[in-house]
């Protein structure tokens with residue numbers, strides 16, 4: 067195990083083992099290089115393997131839960147544990163990693179043999195979708211809200227007429243209403259005020275509670 071940067075990625079047959087500090091985008095690219103299919107969905111998700119397991123990251127119909135076989139973690143007592151994916155209770159953008167206080171060291175992904183050109187075509191298509199629909203030209207925290215059952219958060223926000231609404235430097239993106247972008251030196255407080263405003267208006271108009279996907283660190287801000 068590479069303990070310097072914890073970012074090693076290696077494959078063994080149809081298994082890909084990635085340490086927690088590896089970027090999930092690089093993991094997806096390595097799968098492509100090895101002609102392994104299953105991780106195409108992750109090709110544009112910014113973040114590490116550790117963060118991706120913690121929140122069962124996903125996009126465009128795929129999620130970590132679909133491909134994770136097992137993980138090595140350190141528990142609160144400093145014990146090294148090898149857990150199967152089932153033991154992490156991976157659900158929509160959640161896992162039991164925070165409740166158990168696990169520190170993820172590596173993940174093993176079970177992939178399938180694929181065709182390089184086909185895998186690449188899927189990744190190119192997802193990259194095109196992401197770049198054309200998401201406001202990647204501005205800093206953001208990604209999707210602010212979870213998908214409420216039966217709805218799309220972005221559509222509800224758009225239909226509430228909130229696109230372009232700005233508090234200080236934080237703005238509900240004109241390009242994708244599910245994103246709040248930093249247009250002009252926004253503070254965390256402005257960002258949080260705008261989140262609350264959006265939640266209030268969507269609740270008033272549609273009776274739907276928007277739950278944050280973004281996590282707020284700092285008890286005074288919650």
Ligand SMILES: Cc1cc2nc3c(=O)[nH]c(=O)nc-3n(C[C@H](O)[C@H](O)[C@H](O)COP(=O)(O)OP(=O)(O)OC[C@H]3O[C@@H](n4cnc5c(N)ncnc54)[C@H](O)[C@@H]3O)c2cc1C
Pocket residue numbers: 086087090110111112113114115116117118119120121122123124125163168169170171206207208209
């Ligand atoms: C523009 C943009 C687009 C995004 N698109 C998507 C998307 O399509 N799908 C999606 O799911 N997410 C998306 N995200 C959100 C986020 O980037 C991902 O969920 C990513 O997987 C989080 O990983 P991270 O390494 O950045 O984690 P961080 O945000 O740094 O951490 C998240 C949590 O994981 C914990 N954590 C991190 N590493 C470990 C570890 N080794 N062991 C235990 N806990 C750990 C942290 O303590 C923290 O509580 C997007 C974000 C942005 C800014």
